Amino acid sequence: MRHLLSAADLDQNQITEILDLAEEMALVQGRPVKKLPALRGRTVVNLFFEDSTRTRSSFEIAGKWLSADVINISAKGSSVSKGESLRDTVLTVAAMGVDALVIRHPASGAPWQASRWIDAHVLNAGDGTHEHPTQALLDAFTIRRHFRRTVPDQLNFHGKTVAIVGDITHSRVARSNVLLLNTLGAQVIVVAPPTLLPSGIDSWPVLVCTDLDQVIPHADIIMMLRVQRERMSGGYFPTPREYTIGYGLTRPRLQAMKPGAAICHPGPMNRGLEISADAADAANSLILDQVAAGVSVRMSVLYELLGGAE
Amino acid sequence: MSDLLIRGADLVSRGRSDLLIRNRHFAEPSEADGNADLLDADGLIALPGLVDLHTHLREPGREDAETVESGTLAAARGGFTAVLAMANTDPVTDTAEAAEHIAALGARDGRAQVVPVGAVSKGLNGVELAELGLMARSNAAVRMFSDDGHCVWDARLMRRALEYVRAFDGVIAQHAQDPQLAGTAACCHEGEISGKLGLTGWPAAAEAGIVARDVQIAELTRSRLHICHVSCAETVDVIRWAKQRGINVTAEVAPHHLALTTSEVLSYDPTYKVNPPLRPHEHVEVLREALADGTIDAVATDHAPHARHDKEHAFAEAAFGMLGLETALAVVIETMINSGLLSWPELVKRMSIMPAQIARLSDQGRPLTPGEPANVILIDPAARAVQNRDNSASLSRNNPWHGRELPDPVVATIWAGRVTYQKER
Numbered sequence: 001m002r003h004l005l006s007a008a009d010l011d012q013n014q015i016t017e018i019l020d021l022a023e024e025m026a027l028v029q030g031r032p033v034k035k036l037p038a039l040r041g042r043t044v045v046n047l048f049f050e051d052s053t054r055t056r057s058s059f060e061i062a063g064k065w066l067s068a069d070v071i072n073i074s075a076k077g078s079s080v081s082k083g084e085s086l087r088d089t090v091l092t093v094a095a096m097g098v099d100a101l102v103i104r105h106p107a108s109g110a111p112w113q114a115s116r117w118i119d120a121h122v123l124n125a126g127d128g129t130h131e132h133p134t135q136a137l138l139d140a141f142t143i144r145r146h147f148r149r150t151v152p153d154q155l156n157f158h159g160k161t162v163a164i165v166g167d168i169t170h171s172r173v174a175r176s177n178v179l180l181l182n183t184l185g186a187q188v189i190v191v192a193p194p195t196l197l198p199s200g201i202d203s204w205p206v207l208v209c210t211d212l213d214q215v216i217p218h219a220d221i222i223m224m225l226r227v228q229r230e231r232m233s234g235g236y237f238p239t240p241r242e243y244t245i246g247y248g249l250t251r252p253r254l255q256a257m258k259p260g261a262a263i264c265h266p267g268p269m270n271r272g273l274e275i276s277a278d279a280a281d282a283a284n285s286l287i288l289d290q291v292a293a294g295v296s297v298r299m300s301v302l303y304e305l306l307g308g309a310e
Numbered sequence: 311m312s313d314l315l316i317r318g319a320d321l322v323s324r325g326r327s328d329l330l331i332r333n334r335h336f337a338e339p340s341e342a343d344g345n346a347d348l349l350d351a352d353g354l355i356a357l358p359g360l361v362d363l364h365t366h367l368r369e370p371g372r373e374d375a376e377t378v379e380s381g382t383l384a385a386a387r388g389g390f391t392a393v394l395a396m397a398n399t400d401p402v403t404d405t406a407e408a409a410e411h412i413a414a415l416g417a418r419d420g421r422a423q424v425v426p427v428g429a430v431s432k433g434l435n436g437v438e439l440a441e442l443g444l445m446a447r448s449n450a451a452v453r454m455f456s457d458d459g460h461c462v463w464d465a466r467l468m469r470r471a472l473e474y475v476r477a478f479d480g481v482i483a484q485h486a487q488d489p490q491l492a493g494t495a496a497c498c499h500e501g502e503i504s505g506k507l508g509l510t511g512w513p514a515a516a517e518a519g520i521v522a523r524d525v526q527i528a529e530l531t532r533s534r535l536h537i538c539h540v541s542c543a544e545t546v547d548v549i550r551w552a553k554q555r556g557i558n559v560t561a562e563v564a565p566h567h568l569a570l571t572t573s574e575v576l577s578y579d580p581t582y583k584v585n586p587p588l589r590p591h592e593h594v595e596v597l598r599e600a601l602a603d604g605t606i607d608a609v610a611t612d613h614a615p616h617a618r619h620d621k622e623h624a625f626a627e628a629a630f631g632m633l634g635l636e637t638a639l640a641v642v643i644e645t646m647i648n649s650g651l652l653s654w655p656e657l658v659k660r661m662s663i664m665p666a667q668i669a670r671l672s673d674q675g676r677p678l679t680p681g682e683p684a685n686v687i688l689i690d691p692a693a694r695a696v697q698n699r700d701n702s703a704s705l706s707r708n709n710p711w712h713g714r715e716l717p718d719p720v721v722a723t724i725w726a727g728r729v730t731y732q733k734e735r
Contacts, residue, residue, distance in 0.1 A: 085619045085620075107625060108625065109624060127508070200501055200503070
């Protein structure tokens, strides 16, 4: 694997390989000494054009536990306002002899552009409102573990239904999850008010529903998306209250869930808005498992990109 | 200046003939004496020089991206003998002095006639009228006014502008983009691809809605309205309706909107970031038909040079626009002539006669007959070449045709009797 830019870059076998390796990496996290020598001498740069403490530290720990040299570069602020082009920034960092660039950018497509300019491996750590493939992988990792509690050798997600609820239009988590879950065989249902459904959604491999209550009893996984502050003032829905009543995972909806179904949220949560405290802290909530999975999955991905022979 | 005798050119509807140029005008070929310079046009078609209603020459302000000299050299290489220079320079062309400065730069450095377009509003602010009358009365004799790059969104300002310019036969050229439906972040046609790529969409309704409003205002004010860079099928329907109703509206289409589609954006290559955006195939088809049937009157390039570093940002942050002057005729030949949609006389109408009439340029878009100004191009319609962005007169390299094979028609361009471009053969 040269780059990881999109969840669509991965077929079912590659996903399974990454998730299986992530299970092995997870074992390291239980040890007193957490280091593996796998990426000794390799340099990974986290090039973040947008703040993200969680994703950045997750990549940083993943790289360090694999013994890579990890450097964080914050390039926050529009490159246009700084006077340096994206290409110059990326070439400058790459010129330092970097093996992999982990890029987070507020504009969609930036990692694609970077991958055409440099030789280093490029890993998309979230680009604008486009994709976030490692988030989808860690979600799949968490969901697979959940399914394996009842069926220990569960390989793919055939016959399973995953509902993704919220701001689909502006969500990179949703785009990557739709692609990855579809590859794994799940039936994805996206649920949102029509103002938060992207144009062209009819061509996506999903079912579309604007009524959450219709979907709740059928889903094996309910994945709630964060409502960004700027959407609340952007006229996408009248009030937070109306959003919660229509699309929040409230206590009655929690109770209407199918037995054995579980809850995911990529975080950070707006408790009381898209998810009630009851749902966030419920026994069937996988939200903390998702966070824990982040490091193992990112170790696995870094190893897949950099671990092979030169 | 000695006489120039063009020998054996194909004059399309009038068969093969010689053309004699004397004192910047055509003269009877029989009057040629032995001292005339000769230009062999065997196998070449002679057409009136092309007129471009829509260019950005970037001078003053961004001379690193283009100058009047480099831009008009690109124009000459593309077969143009006149270009209109949009007002969004720095400073903005919103006074008589600024307009005269552009005209003077053209007179000094131009390889084609340079005609300034005046801003509709001061500093393109969309609030107060610029000094339209003074620009019209200036030595630059401005007749076309546009806030291009910005939509004149305030309906009252649009009404006043349309009314006001009627006094001097002016025309308001509207950049139709409802800023509420398609704001500055909108960078991709709103549809399947924008949704997939996570790019902010620019719906067709944002263009057609403004045009629907403006043709009503043009009817109300009995004024001349021109629609810049029509990009979608919905707008074509509105213009067709308005013309049937007798409203005084004309429209232009850019060559890239006749050929390129939203799919180009899939690579996130900002070369293909343009405003209005590239639209899906079905819009392209409608635009071609509308250009063929005359609903769209003219082809205009929207030539928009940008320094490389202004294009090498993330897609959403990169500058809008693409080069067009050197490739416009090639693209129109490929999409309209080679497909049988347009005849050569119709092409002349769309790229020379109509744009000259819309801009009220009396010396342009004229027939190639004795007494007329000698603006003529010689073209080889069969020649083809692979486009190379590094082989350009423009100072910029944002050429969307780079690496593609296109017709390579222009052999010579003659503006006011003087050869402004001649291909090495």
